[in-house]
Amino acid sequence: MSVKRTYGMALAGVDLRKLSGTLIAIEGPDSSGRSTQIALLTQWLEQQGHAVAQVGLRRSDLVGPELERAKQGNILSPRTLGLFYATDFYDQLENGIVPALRAGFVVLADRYIYTLMARAIVRGAEPEWAASVYSMAIVPDAVFYMTISLATLVQRTFQTHSELDYWESGMDCGLSRDWFQSFVRYQRKIRSEFFKMQTKYAFELVNANRSIAAVDRDLRGRIQLVLDRAEKPETRRVRRGRVN
Numbered sequence: 001m002s003v004k005r006t007y008g009m010a011l012a013g014v015d016l017r018k019l020s021g022t023l024i025a026i027e028g029p030d031s032s033g034r035s036t037q038i039a040l041l042t043q044w045l046e047q048q049g050h051a052v053a054q055v056g057l058r059r060s061d062l063v064g065p066e067l068e069r070a071k072q073g074n075i076l077s078p079r080t081l082g083l084f085y086a087t088d089f090y091d092q093l094e095n096g097i098v099p100a101l102r103a104g105f106v107v108l109a110d111r112y113i114y115t116l117m118a119r120a121i122v123r124g125a126e127p128e129w130a131a132s133v134y135s136m137a138i139v140p141d142a143v144f145y146m147t148i149s150l151a152t153l154v155q156r157t158f159q160t161h162s163e164l165d166y167w168e169s170g171m172d173c174g175l176s177r178d179w180f181q182s183f184v185r186y187q188r189k190i191r192s193e194f195f196k197m198q199t200k201y202a203f204e205l206v207n208a209n210r211s212i213a214a215v216d217r218d219l220r221g222r223i224q225l226v227l228d229r230a231e232k233p234e235t236r237r238v239r240r241g242r243v244n
Contacts, residue, residue: 002230004101008135014098016138021101022230023138024223025112027194028146029187030168031156032208033215037146038108040216041223045106050227053100056110060091078123078172085116086133097138106227113137114145114201118193122186123173142226143201144219145194146208150184157183 004016004023026041028034038054045052058064067084076084100107117130148156157164164179166172170186171179197203204222208215 002141005139006136007131007139011093011098011136011138019098019101019138021103021105021107022227023097023101023107023109023140024226025109025114025140025143026146026219027111027114027143027203028206028208029148029153029190030165031153031160032146032148033156033212034146034208035110036212037215037219038110040212041108041219044216044220045108045223051103051105053096053105053107054110055092055096055107057085057115058088059096060088061095062091063087076172078120078125082116082120082123082125082130082133085119089113089116089134090136093137101138109140112140112143114143114194114197114203118190118197121193122170122189141230142223143203144206144222145198145203146206146215147191148208150187152209153187154184 004019006016026034026038042052042054058067060067063084067088097107097109113134117127117134120130120133121127164183168186169179169183170189171182173182173186175185175189176182194203198205206215206218206222210218
């Protein structure tokens with residue numbers, strides 16, 4: 001079992017040597033199938049006898065509801081929005097991710113700090129500042145970035161939503177007054193930031209243009225290799241649920 005580490009700053013009061021679980025981050029835009037794959041992976045892992053916990057954006061008991069309400073007003077500045085998300089993340093890190101890893105769980109993150117950094121950078125933050133904000137984040141055992149063509153992303157977005165989301169369209173960024181054009185330009189910018197981060201943060205790319213079953217098989221195979229390398233002791237079976 002490899003010892004966990006952070007991206008720079010130490011986590012106060014946390015002995016990383018005692019975090020025996022496995023942290024896996026699944027990244028990708030909305031409508032890439034990310035959340036569907038996490039649900040399938042959770043079911044598969046539990047069938048293998050692993051204890052599984054899920055975390056994700058805006059799930060903090062401390063600020064999650066307030067962040068959701070603030071976003072509905074469409075008035076947050078980029079820096080305020082970024083710090084809101086950072087507070088949400090660190091609350092989940094302290095009260096969800098660390099306890100689950102300490103207990104030997106497999107933790108599946110439905111997006112992680114990379115989405116938050118990419119969003120902040122696209123909105124004008126310096127990459128160094130964005131990285132420093134999340135320097136206490138625990139380095140995952142694996143990060144899978146679900147890549148999808150813009151044409152397929154647009155098609156899936158309109159298949160599942162009646163209208164475009166203000167924030168996912170980057171309407172606060174001044175890219176275009178037209179919602180569709182803004183969505184396309186914003187998604188291109190986010191994808192560009194992910195590709196810039198790929199080497200530094202060791203993302204594994206997953207082709208999300210394929211069927212749900214094909215992506216599921218691919219992820220299962222890769223995650224099995226991660227678990228085999230971890231050489232973890234047997235973990236107890238638990239009922240599926242999120243840790244907040």
